[in-house]
Amino acid sequence: MTSDDRLSYRRRKIGQALRRYREERNLTQDAAARLVERSPASLSAYENGHRAIRPRDLRQILDHYGVTEEKERKRLLDLAAQGRKEGWWRDYMSHEDAFSVDFASLEAESSRSRSFETVAVPGLLQTEAYTRAVFAAYEPVRVQPRDKNAIAFRMARQRILDRPSMRAAWIIGEPVLRLMVGGRDVMRSQCWKLVEVTEREHLDLRVVPGTVGAHPGMAGSFTILDVGSDDPMKVVAVDCLTRGWLIDEPPSIEYYERVYAELQALALSKSDSRALIEAIASEL
Structure with a gap:
């Protein structure tokens, strides 16, 4: 697996859009390749998410396909630009699994994150000692x-x-x-870190009692990410023992948002959640 294969979500979204635009115009891949002045192999690699595309090349293809809707063009061009950023996560691309790196890159570009955790402290809030114990x-x-x-x-x-x-x-x-x-020591420190949050x-x-x-x-x-700040793209991340998923179908996202809203209604207030965490920490 190459490093680029670990930032595949954005490429898949761009590829799906390019395939859709080509098919809407009743173009075969060979005909489309001639139109956009690319080889059929290159166009296929873009459509299948196997190759990153430069924003200028994407802009040219969208022009050839007659895609003029500014919101859609901006969304796709932003995805192409984000995928080429030299973010901190690139230092870990040869070590971490593809889903974790892909998720971290999307998380870093997000303006909002909403998570629900059933058993473990969310990764973004863990102390190093807690993480070490989880991994062990x-x-x-x-x-x-x-x-x-x-x-x-x-x-x-x-x-x-740390970003306000x-x-x-x-x-x-x-x-x-x-x-x-x-x-007890690890959990006590972890609880006090949550109090700080x-x-x-x-x-x-907030805590659901x-x-x-x-x-x-x-x-x-699960985690719901709003990727970007202007008209953000919503993505739901779900992780399990053997793999992770990035879900972006609108009906599925709407369902997760309804679940999150219901959990929020059932949870204690921010201040009452803090009081509960403090009480549990004091017992340890």
């Missing part, structure tokens, strides 16, 4: 040992929280605070 729990079942840079990668993601323009919100289940990850104006952390009972988040954790 998986080592007995991993086929390959986790890369030595994995903890540094997770800690590096957290730098986006980044609106980040998390809803966590109370079991997240009760699960003794790494022992509740004191930052542009960050929002165990007394709520059944709720629509029981299917698992």
